[in-house]
Amino acid sequence: MKFLRKKVDKIKPHFEEGGRFYFLHSVFDGFETFLFVPDHVTKKGAHIRDAIDMKRTMIIVVGALMPALLFGIYNTGLQHFIATGQAQEFWPIISYGLIKVLPLIVVSYGVGLGIEFAFAQVRRHEINEGFLVTGMLIPLIVPADIPLWMLALATAFAVIIGKEVFGGTGMNILNPALTARAFLFFAYPSWMSGDKIWVSGMMNGEGIVDGYSGATLLAQSATGASEFVNGLGEKVSHLDMLIGTIPGSVGETSVIAILIGALILLVAGIGSWRIMFSTLAGGIVMGLLLNTFAVNAAMEVAWFEQLMIGGFAFGMVFMATDPVTGAQTNKGKYIYGFLIGFLAILIRVLNPAYPEGMMLAILLMNVFAPLIDHLVVQQNIKKRLKRSVSSAKS
């Protein structure tokens, strides 16, 4: 570590004002504060700086995503080997999964960070940390077979239109990772929905077992199947849904891996338990409502199954809790989360054209989050005003 510190100190003058590489100073600053916790102290007033800064926060979130990512890599390989009818051995599965998933991560980070760096140089501000998490989220919410140029385009769209035009990290209205997914969903629907794309290797169709179907459980519930089956027509147990050995986007299938991530976020105090809790509550309430008034197979899918399939768990833990785009007030967080869960199941079940309601529900509530906060704050002001007036009278 000492050695690295010395090295960094040695090249630092080149990047300071008047130095040879001054035009790259924000890049340098970004790397320096990434490697070492900056020693900035507050000079005026009584402020306490939290020991954990943005970069450290973001790294913890990336860490919390690791279980989902690792399982996603495994599952990508597993689903491919099941579909092609090959023996399912551990290492070939992992290596196939790595070949499929790693390029997604590289492209997402490469494009996104490239744009972030370019904007930091042009606008002369420091490089924003936000993309560290976004860059990891994007590969986890797309199917493994998505063409890389589409992913690159969606990432660029999300960073430029979703974030930079609003002023960069912390100013965006919509969650950038979901913006990228929504872009893909509407721009290239044939690569983002249907039966063929969720299992890696089905699109070119080589070596797929006869009669194999790659439909996700969500797609099955939308088409009114009475029970969930895997590609070979065998029944999918609840344990399979929990572990996540089902077709789907890279990181969204395993409820257990996502819950481990949720635990990390909650212990570290980064993810809001209020949002997670109320999203879950919203999902359960809508699920129960639909079950009670069920008139077709999609509405009869048990409420606890609704929570386990599709992107519900992933969205609840990693997307809804985004501190920038979510509600800020405590009461607002309950309302915001509840409506996400409520709407996600509603969209999913009652609109078969959009089986993935979680994405749309979160994006919709992102837009409404400032309004919710405003109402909560205004209500509080009114309440206190009333109190002060009544106490003044007495």
Add this chain to the structure above:
Amino acid sequence: MFSKKNLKLLTDPINKDNPITVQVLGICSALAVTVKLEPAVVMSLSVIFVTAMSNVVISLLRNTIPKRIRIIVQLVVVAALVIIVDQFLKAFVFDVSKQLSVFVGLIITNCIIMGRLEAFALSNSPKRAFLDGIGNGLGYGAILIIVAFFRELFGSGTIWDIQVMPEKLYQLGYANNGLMILPPMALIVVGVIIWVQRGRNRELIEE
């Protein structure tokens, strides 16, 4: 006719006083008719005709219209012109007229036209009003055509219904962008045009 002052009437609305990107008027039709280039061009020409002619007519009548009923007079004039355009399109370019459907009729409610009548034609000579109408129509049309160009190129791979994206690209895995065909993308493209324009022309940036 083309003194410097008059020329300004013609060129200002195209760039720094553009009805769409600066005054942000007439957005609805910019979203609706820009999926393809052909309807966008026809729509632009129609709007140029209506703005110019209605400006001239209202300018000629400006001293005889009682102030209290001027809006209804303006509407009558614009409606008459729009009906002429509508019938003309139906007679000569029926396909495009069908694509534009209700939006030709809705030129009546186009805020740009009413805005120019109120703000300019009522207080200027017919000649100047004519130039102003042409200029604003052109400014509107320019943005429409730019938006339609990008939406058709990336949404359908064609320009003026002629395939321009090479077949080779599709074989390599390229696909048309479905989002470009949806109305929200028109808004985003207009937004990007505004961004570029303000980046180049600093005086347009508000505090």
